[in-house]
Amino acid sequence: MIEPIIQLIDVTKDFRYRGRFAHPKALQVLKGINFSLYPGRTLALVGESGSGKSTCAQLIVKMQSVTDGKILFKGKDIAGMKSRKEIKEYRSSVQMVFQDPFSSLNPAHSIRHHLTRPLKIHHPKTNKFVSVDQLESLLKMVGLPNDTLQKFPHQLSGGQKQRVNLARAIAVGSEVILADEPTSMLDVSVRLEILNLMQEMKKKLGIGFLYITHDLVTAHTIADETAVMFQGQIVEWGDTHSIIANPQHPYTRLLIDAIPDPDSPFSELSKNNVIFGETAEKIRLISTEKQSQCLQAGPNHFVRKWQTAA
Ligand SMILES: Nc1ncnc2c1ncn2[C@@H]1O[C@H](COP(=O)(O)OP(=O)(O)O)[C@@H](O)[C@H]1O
Ligand SMILES: [Mg+2]
Known part of the structure; x- marks a missing residue:
């Protein structure tokens, strides 16, 4: 039996609002969510805007905390992870890729810089020096040419930027990628290419995916x-x-x-x-x-x- 990497057990999330006359009101946006993510498999979380999909991903990466229920990483409750080191290690294993491919890239830095950092983080002892070979093999994995290293984010297309984001997740040693509408801001013609790349990463590298989408057609294309x-x-x-x-x-x-x-x-x-x-x-x-x-x-x-x- 393959063990899940991530497991949500009866997860609820309430957001508090100031109601009328300043009475605090709680809105339950997750009402008891259960699902598991496995290595080398894709789960699509499909639903219209406002259903709580992104909130699930934010809870998994500890950007928010659960109101009730548990999230387990390889069987261990992530609520128990307190030290910076532990959280940093966890976030390397569980990476997010966002809808806007530009949002997580720094316009002032080259792609070489964007890929060197996660490689160093992932191999802190052995990798003080990141070789060009390492960088180029990373680019190859995500289907980008070698001269991408010299470029800056604004010189890349949306699809190329999303490839860089996926390359960073590989570089940092992700076991699970939470892809929140990763293709919805891209041209229709490149959407399928990015989905195919995710498929390849799943098969070749055994990465588990949570694919968040409002589109059942693409879920059908890539999700087990x-x-x-x-x-x-x-x-x-x-x-x-x-x-x-x-x-x-x-x-x-x-x-x-x-x-x-x-x-x-x-x-x-x-x-x-x-x-x-x-x-x-x-x-x-x-x-x-x-x-x-x-x-x-x-x-x-x-x-x-x-x-x-x-
Ligand atoms: N930080 C927050 N504070 C208050 N309400 C929030 C917050 N984040 C999300 N919500 C609310 O939770 C609900 C689910 O949002 P979200 O998880 O973003 O849905 P989806 O990703 O499916 O569009 C929405 O009603 C949204 O307004
Ligand atoms: Mg969302």
Whole structure:
């Protein structure tokens, strides 16, 4: 049995707001999230904006702390990691790649600088000196030419910048990459290239991916497993193919229905999908309530129950 690298167990997250008359109000944005990330596998976390996907990633990298529940890294609760050294090591193993490929690159530094630093961090003793060979083999892994080293972030395209971000995650020795909408700011023509690179990194380097997206089509392209999220709850999860071929939850069907491309692999599915005659609004309403009961729809395919119309 392969052990998970990251495991979320009944994770909840409340954000506090100042309510009317200064009464603090708490909004629960995660309502008991469970999922695991494995080496060499991709889990897609799919859902519309505001469902809580990025919050999951922020909790995993300790940018935020959980309200309740646990996040385990190789079986150990990350809440127990207190020292700077421990947190630094953890963050090397679990890296984030963001939507905006420019956001994590420093415009004042060359790509050589951006890649040398993580290599030094990863090999502090042996690697006081980072060789050109090391840098070039890193570039090769992410499909960038050698002259990229001399360039600065503004001289690269969005896709090339995202390749540099992925190269940095490799350099620092990541075991898991949390990719938060990594292609949504890129031209359509390069999106697939970046997804293919992630696939290659998964297969060749055994990196585990959490692929956060609002797009079920790309999830279908690269994810072994999919978790469909709505309003802080995972409403359907399991084998990606099973979810796509046999969607159970009305919200999953709604996502499939929303796919505009008639050439997508879902066109047949969405043609027959009348969503029980309910409107999208109604579906969102019945999917919002916290539900603890689940049903099994296949060997690795589960669906949360939903509130049926009264
Ligand atoms: N730091 C924060 N403070 C208060 N509310 C937040 C914060 N971060 C996210 N939220 C709220 O949590 C919900 C989920 O947000 P997010 O995780 O960003 O969703 P997604 O990534 O799926 O779009 C949203 O309603 C958002 O407004
Ligand atoms: Mg987000």
